[in-house]
Amino acid sequence: VSAAADISVRMGERAISRSETLVCFGLGSCIGLVLVDRRRRLAGMAHIMLPEPAHGEVPALVDELVGVGALRPRIEAVIVGGAKMFATASDALEIGVRNEEAVREALHGARIPLRAAITGGSRGRTMRVRFGDELAISVKEAGGIEEMIA
């Protein structure tokens, strides 16, 4: 897959793919949510910024994935992000923790199993879904190398 064909999922956006790489660049306190049906080689990605929208984003992404042919009981989730970027005294920047909790709750509510979670900490991360021989989900931390997580 060439870089030009990548779909960049920006803050507050979501996208579905069956061939182009999906990518969330620079996730900080945001959560990158990926839902996959591996058998059908279908993936959906959402870039979630705040806890409140998270409750709507999860079912919306499930519906979109089912809409293009995913089998609902086969859908599983991977989440990345929810970092605390700044070690300030202010609670306002604890948004990452609240984002992760909201997404986990919404997945639980939708009965979607969570296959992997790379969350918390204090580093920004980029998350990708590639459609090679197998559908592969990776994370690259700021200053680190890309690692396969699911």
Place this chain on the structure above:
Amino acid sequence: MTPTNYSDLQLDALRELANIGSGTAGTALSQLLGRPVDISVPTAAALSLADAVESAGNPEDAVFAVVMPIFGDLEGDVLLMFPPADATTVCGLLGVDVTTEDGRSAIGEICNILGTSYVNALAGMTGLAVEPRPPATTFDMIGAIVASVLASRAEGSSVALMLDSELIVEGEACSLTFMLLPTHAGIGDLLERIGVA
């Protein structure tokens, strides 16, 4: 780009405020480094949150960043970003090594001084009581930094107001980006004070 809900007159007035704020900050930086500092004409833009993150630069590029939350009559965050090479230059001018704890605290201290002088200039002009909190420093991806600062103050709003200026140290390939990201409540009071609400 998303249409703004601020008028051209309001954005012009905010740009002028940013100009005075960054002029004051530029003077402070110049005194700190003992070098002349140029200040770019600031931009003021109301952007969708995704566009605001994108406008800050390649989201995966690593930068030194310092965020200074401000409270009081004007609420928001002051965000300073130095590309690594520029942070190295600034630290070099101050005689510290950017890779050390001293270097990092020097960057934090510069932000503290610049952010405070910027905010005090705004406060002085508008008569708003502003209380800057101690800054926090990180070295990370631009996208992660800007998105997290915006998210921490988003309050369900979908538009970010960015006042963006650049300080350029003369004779050195060194510049830093300065952003004031006021909350909507903060910006309402600010517009009222300068008579363009």
